[in-house]
Amino acid sequence: LHPASATGRPSIGGARMIGLRAFLRHWLGPLTVPWAAERVRKAMQAVQPDLVHAMRIPFEGIVAAAACLSAPLLISVWGNDFTLHAPSTPWMGLLTRRALAHADALHVDCQRDLHLAYDLGFSRERPRLVLPGGGGVRPEIFHPGAPDLAALDGPLKAVLRGISPEAKVVINPRGFRGYVRNDTFFQAIPRILKVHPRTIFICPAMANQAQAKRWIGQLGIGAVVHLLPMLSPIEMAATFQRAQVTVSPTEHDGTPNTLLEAMACGCFPVVGDLESIREWIEDGVNGLLVDAGDPEALARSVNRALADADLRAQAAERNERLIAEKATYTNVMNEAEAFYRKIAR
Known part of the structure; x- marks a missing residue:
């Protein structure tokens, strides 16, 4: 069933x-x-x-x-x-x-x-x-490395090709669900841009969300936010590989598949501070835990992750080991x- x-x-x-x-x-x-x-x-x-x-x-x-x-x-x-x-x-x-x-x-x-x-x-x-x-996690799909744009098609390919090599990328892979605080995510974006103005935000499974479009218009962030349709596993892997940070501001969760897939690709997790998530993420070591309802805290954590390449590298190494030990398909x-x-x- x-x-x-x-x-x-x-x-x-x-x-x-x-x-x-x-x-x-x-x-x-x-x-x-x-x-x-x-x-x-x-x-x-x-x-x-x-x-x-x-x-x-x-x-x-x-x-x-x-x-x-x-x-x-x-x-x-x-x-x-x-x-x-x-x-x-x-x-x-x-x-x-x-x-x-x-x-x-x-x-x-x-x-x-x-x-x-x-x-x-x-x-x-x-x-x-x-x-x-x-x-x-299927390691033949979700693994560290540069995204293979030749394997992509559709809107994601155009989006990734249009991002300059110097730009930072943040992905919110959770879509719209009752327990995902997307209001927090969108309110955090202007705060992130103040510190990292060349940041691009990719949002799979949000292409037809009128509320997301309203928030983007109200906040004036349309130039840096891409609302995409549902992505295939290959497309998700490419996005995680290009992104520096994955964001998951949830108030309820178990072990999200997108968290494990992001970890396998070396994408740094900034996630809601939940007991279940702490089974995978140690705050400040292989990710950052935040209050899912606090835009300022979310922005502060994303800014820290984007600024600290050593922290991201340390987390990527640990997360790759964790996935290999506990979560390969x-x-x-x-x-x-x-x-x-x-x-x-």
């Missing part, structure tokens, strides 16, 4: 719709669970799987638990399942606890979520696995396969 791909979902009104979608999801979504569970139950009776893997709790894990399947149920946890969705309404909290009680095994992408799962009722005696949720998928075999009937 897999959620809809973020790369294939069109915008339905931009940033203003995020709060409404969250409200509908948290208050009305639970009403659909009995109907969805019955459909899943019938489908699984026909398929008779050895294992059912729900790729997040709301609502795949919730529906699978309600279906009372005979096959073992493995639930994966996304980074905001416990910190954003579960406490949003009493109903969501109850359904989250029920899903964890029914789960035969659990996959999380950070130790924080494992501890929260125990607090919410997942049995400590059941199998659990801590691995990057996206399957890990082959190693992650081998561990995931072994876990599957352990719990499948």
Whole structure:
């Protein structure tokens, strides 16, 4: 049971719709669970799987638990399942606890979520696995080095070709989500430009965001900000390779794939100060941790990273080792396969 791909979902009104979608999801979504569970139950009776893997709790894990399947149920946890969705309404909290009680095994992408799962009722005696949720980083795509512009096409190629070699580049790869403080990011840009006036800002998955365009107009930063469509992995890698800094001002997160991919490419992380992120980033060593709601703090950290080439080099070396040790695709998928075999009937 897999959620809809973020790369294939069109915008339905931009940033203003995020709060409404969250409200509908948290208050009305639970009403659909009995109907969805019955459909899943019938489908699984026909398929008779050895294992059912729900790729997040709301609502795949919730529906699978309600279906009372005979096959073992493995639930994966996304980074905001416990910190954003579960406490949003009493109903969501109850359904989250029920899903964890029914789960035969659990996959999380950070130790924080494992501890929260125990607090919410997942049995400590059941199998659990801590691995990057996206399957890990593909080193043949995400690695240090200069971007290969010949391998690119579309608007990104033109953008990268148009950036002078002396310019600094900052990427915000998170798009528009309810837990990403893009208001903080855009408000930080003029403060960054005061210190580093030749800085370019690249924003994938924001091409059609009206709110982003309004902020750019209000702040007068249109000449240095590029709002791009969703980028392919090869395009993301090229952008991380060209950028000095990646910015992720989030208030809820687990282990973001874009963080690991940026680290693999040698791009310096400036990220929200969250418990889950601290499992990867040591402040001032291989990245900088900031208050996601403070534009001045974000700008100050980005300015520090852009000015300190030694810090960026030190971080790049450490982060490349971290990814090689903990997050390469082959190693992650081998561990995931072994876990599957352990719990499948």
